[in-house]
Amino acid sequence: MDEGLRSELSKQGVFTTTIEDIYNWGRRNSVWPLQFGLACCAIEMIATTMARYDLARFGAEVFRPSPRQADLMIVAGTVTKKMAPQVVRLYNQMPEPKYVIAMGACAISGGPFKQGYNVLKGIDRFMPVDVHIPGCPPRPEALIHAFMTLQKKIDAQKLTGPDRARHLNADEPSEFPVPAFGAKDLEPPHNPALWQPPKVERAE
Amino acid sequence: MESLETIKERIEAAVPGAILEIVENPGAAAEHSLVVDHGHALRVAEFLRDDESLKLDHCSNVTGVDWLDSVEKVREKVKKVVDGEEKEVVEVKTIETPGYLESVYHLFSMKLGHGPVVLRLRTGNRSGDVTLPSLTPVWRGAELQEREIFDLYGVVFEGHPDLRRILMWDEYEDHPMRKDYVEPDDYEYEPTPHDEVLKKAKAHFGEGGKE
Numbered sequence: 106m107d108e109g110l111r112s113e114l115s116k117q118g119v120f121t122t123t124i125e126d127i128y129n130w131g132r133r134n135s136v137w138p139l140q141f142g143l144a145c146c147a148i149e150m151i152a153t154t155m156a157r158y159d160l161a162r163f164g165a166e167v168f169r170p171s172p173r174q175a176d177l178m179i180v181a182g183t184v185t186k187k188m189a190p191q192v193v194r195l196y197n198q199m200p201e202p203k204y205v206i207a208m209g210a211c212a213i214s215g216g217p218f219k220q221g222y223n224v225l226k227g228i229d230r231f232m233p234v235d236v237h238i239p240g241c242p243p244r245p246e247a248l249i250h251a252f253m254t255l256q257k258k259i260d261a262q263k264l265t266g267p268d269r270a271r272h273l274n275a276d277e278p279s280e281f282p283v284p285a286f287g288a289k290d291l292e293p294p295h296n297p298a299l300w301q302p303p304k305v306e307r308a309e
Numbered sequence: 310m311e312s313l314e315t316i317k318e319r320i321e322a323a324v325p326g327a328i329l330e331i332v333e334n335p336g337a338a339a340e341h342s343l344v345v346d347h348g349h350a351l352r353v354a355e356f357l358r359d360d361e362s363l364k365l366d367h368c369s370n371v372t373g374v375d376w377l378d379s380v381e382k383v384r385e386k387v388k389k390v391v392d393g394e395e396k397e398v399v400e401v402k403t404i405e406t407p408g409y410l411e412s413v414y415h416l417f418s419m420k421l422g423h424g425p426v427v428l429r430l431r432t433g434n435r436s437g438d439v440t441l442p443s444l445t446p447v448w449r450g451a452e453l454q455e456r457e458i459f460d461l462y463g464v465v466f467e468g469h470p471d472l473r474r475i476l477m478w479d480e481y482e483d484h485p486m487r488k489d490y491v492e493p494d495d496y497e498y499e500p501t502p503h504d505e506v507l508k509k510a511k512a513h514f515g516e517g518g519k520e
Contacts, residue, residue, distance in 0.1 A: 187478045214498070222485035222492060223476060288482040290493035302498050 125264050132176075132202065133164070133259040136252075139175035139199065140168040141192075144182030146209035149242040158245035163252050172198040177255070179248075180234075183211035183218055184225040186291050190283045193231050197280040201272030204259075206251055207234045210241045217241065230295035232281055310423035313341050316363070323360070324352045332429065342413065342427035347442055350430055351468075354447040357416060357426065365416040365426055368448035373458035375435070375488045378408040408435045410464050414444060414451070432464060435487075443469035461486035 111121055142150055153160045154168065161167075169175040172195045184192055196205070207228055210216030215226035228234065235258060238251045262270040271277045281299070284291040311319075317329050320343075327349035332342045345353050357365045381404045389398045410432045417424030430441045443466035445452045453475060455466045460474040463484040474481065483490065494513055499506050 187476070220492075222490070226495065286478040286480040288480065290495055294493070294495045 128264065129260050129262060133256040135164045135166065136177045136204070136255065136259075137175055138165050138168050138177040138179050139172050139195070140170050141178055141195070142181045143184060143188065144211065146181035146212070146242045149245060150179060150181045150208065150248060153245035153248045158249060160249065160252065163249065163256070165252065172196075173200065175199055176202065177204045177206065179206045179208050180212040180228045181208040183216060184228050185223045186225050187223060187286075189225045189228075189231060189291060190285070192228060193281055193283045196232050197283070201279050202270060203272075203279075204235045204255055205232055206236045206238065206248075206255060208238045208240075208248060208251070209243060210239060213237045213239065225291070227300075230300045231284060233299060310418075310421075310426075311362070313343060313426070316357075316426065317343060319360070320353055320356055323356050324349050327353055329353075340425065340427055342429050344429045344431060347430065347440075350442045350444065351447065354428070354444045357428075358447055362421075363426075364418045364420045365424065366448075367417045367419045367424075368414055368444070368450045369417050369425070370413075370415040371444075371451045371454035371458065372413050373462040373464060373486065374411040374413060375462060375486065376408045376411065377488050378435070379406045380404070381406070409433065410435055410439055410462050412441055412455070412458050412464060414448075416448075439463055440465045440467055442467055443472075445469050460484070463487065 106121060114121060142148075152158065154165070165177075172178075176199070178196055178199065180192065196203070205228075207213050211218060211224070212228050213234075215221075215224050218224045219226055225231075229237075236251045236255050238247050240247050243251075264270065264273060271279065281296060284293060284296075286292075313331055317331060320327060320329060328346040330344040332344055334341050357363055383402045383404060385400050385402055386397050387400045388395055389400075390396075412430050414428040414430075415424075416426045416428065432439045432441055441464055443451070443455055445455060445466070446468060452470065455469055456472060456475040458464050459466060459469075459472055460476050461484055466472055473479065477483075477485070494509075499510070502510050
């Protein structure tokens with residue numbers, strides 16, 4: 106809509122918008138996270154919800170204990186291979202639209218414990234991640250910044266068209282296969298549809 | 310607290326038949342340890358816990374150690390008859406020490422405020438003979454730690470109330486803290502690989518040169 110016309114109308118008290126804007130505005134201002142702290146990053150997440158760096162003023166009013174009522178999963182902390190199937194199961198139990206923030210180095214790629222025998226090298230091996238927060242642990246301001254980035258991402262989602270949001274697109278999967286416990290490693294060690302090790306050209 | 314030699318003599322008097330050995334610790338703290346045989350371990354433990362002057366009622370740490378089979382080559386000067394003449398020849402002798410698994414207990418006394426006394430229990434070898442008596446009936450704090458040793462080293466504790474894996478999942482079939490543990494080929498992306506990680510990356514992608 107023409108900006109001039111819009112400002113003229115708003116001076117007269119008539120506000121115009123699109124359904125997409127209003128829908129996304131409503132969704133992004135009330136993203137309720139799931140209580141999901143695994144390790145040290147969980148302490149920083151708790152600090153972000155406390156008085157000094159209050160996350161509730163951004164819309165994360167309550168951290169839901171049940172995945173059925175949550176919109177956002179903040180994977181905070183090292184994901185061990187023993188815990189990985191439960192993380193994916195919880196993600197599957199969340200209703201669409203759902204988002205994932207990978208908080209801290211461990212959730213992004215295994216972090217400082219990458220060579221551990223029980224460490225899953227990044228939760229994006231099994232789940233689609235929307236925002237990654239580097240840091241060990243990331244400061245509460247970083248988590249707030251990630252939350253705002255997620256809000257901008259939700260704002261930019263479209264409702265129609267081929268690149269519409271995942272929850273409106275019946276072709277995109279919203280549940281991902283849960284890895285099984287194998288004899289030496291998880292089976293599969295990563296979800297090939299979601300994550301491939303990056304190919305790097307090296308000057309050898 | 311009494312010296313370890315005194316403790317050893319008193320244990321030998323109180324638990325007849327116990328076979329004990331002192332392992333010297335060359336470090337500055339001089340925390341020497343006591344190797345106990347399997348048959349008398351429980352009674353030695355009970356003596357250490359109940360004896361009036363020791364009262365070692367707190368088992369603060371139980372850990373496992375993996376000793377691999379080691380082959381040591383020692384050069385010795387030996388007088389040998391070579392070509393009719395007696396000469397001094399340098400001979401290389403190989404000393405083979407078989408490996409074993411070990412569980413090490415650190416014991417303190419809360420009541421009398423002394424410690425630590427370090428106990429060691431050694432298995433027969435690393436492959437078939439890996440059972441040890443569990444000291445959980447004596448010190449409850451050893452329960453979860455012995456489970457950890459079972460999970461990560463493979464030592465089976467006889468007499469443990471609930472022996473199952475604690476860190477790895479139940480279907481896992483390996484013991485990660487053993488020295489000969491090989492990681493699964495779970496390729497880890499590294500921006501600047503070198504040494505071990507470079508070897509792993511090359512092995513994963515084959516010797517193509519390019520990743």
